[in-house]
Amino acid sequence: MSRPFAARCALLAALLLPYGCATVPGNAPEPPAATPAPLLTQFRLTGRLAADDGEHRFATAFAWSHTPSRAELSLFAPTGQTLARLTLEDGDAALATAEGERHEADAAALLEPLLGFSPPPLSALTAWIQGDPGPAPDRIERDQAGRPYRVWHSGWIVTFDSWQDDRPRRLTIERGAARLVLLLDTWSSEP
Template sequence: MSRRQLLATLLGAAVLAAGCATPALSPAPPAARRTALDAFALEGRLSASDGERAASGRLEWRHHDQRDDWTVLSPLGQIVARLERTAAGALLRTADGGRYEAASADELLPRILGVDAPVARLPGWVQAAPGPDAEIRERDAAGRPALVIDAGWRIEYPDYASDEPAAPPRRIDLSRGDARLRLIIDSWTPVP
């Protein structure tokens, strides 16, 4: 074998070996510590769709362990509905004078959103602090949840308020089957 053939053979082997090598994987970021607040207030823009109908507007939500107050407003700022949840049950008041009572907010929330979302899980979801039975499938570069599967829902966090690991989400996309919810949070306020 000539020197030229030997060099070509060695070069070919080196190229093949390089092509088979797997690139080094960068280590996954450590999981960011996320603690859900017991009480908060948020304001944002909400859109919901069930595959046939869609609605959008503004949302004002005050959450406490034993109480939730949701106010849904039209895109022009008129109150569409108010939903209150307490330990005693839930009450929905609509702009057309309707008044509906139920044992839980789970029964009434679909009347406003058109989508059946699990009310008890929403406080954790909007804080990117899902419960222990949720599956965190992806994390962002800061170690925060980017994709979570919980109670049959897919929860995506494409944007946070800042690069800090403890920053709250700015945008949340929820989906299950044809149901879609998007919340863009304009302001977060921890409540003492």
């Protein structure tokens, strides 16, 4: 091989090398974060939920009314009858069922017997249902549109399974054997 030919090949390889590296799979940058809709401080949400702890399953329709000072979560039987109503107000959590009313300082203690596991913190859940990764997530993966796809937060893994407009439609929230699936049907900015 002649020296000028070898030099031209080396020069061509040097010129083409950067273009070849730019297309290596796995080197694509993360999609930029989408501009999320502002978090609502008051809303009314209806939907369905399914909870599974590996041994017990629970499914219900729900209505969640939320303001900065009060939150109310109602769980319904298939007939539309209210099974339970959780109210959070002024640092007090109350759960009303057919068996009576119980009060606790922590809403999770009241919901645990219904779900089979302690639910995620309300502050994080309020953000997740609105498509926000929540306060201080450990890690975030984003979809092609830059929206959160999977969020790790204090042992919980939240997967945003589907979206409708700028809000999540379906979320799967897991920690260990505990699994909570939320299907969000209707939103209103009025509680």
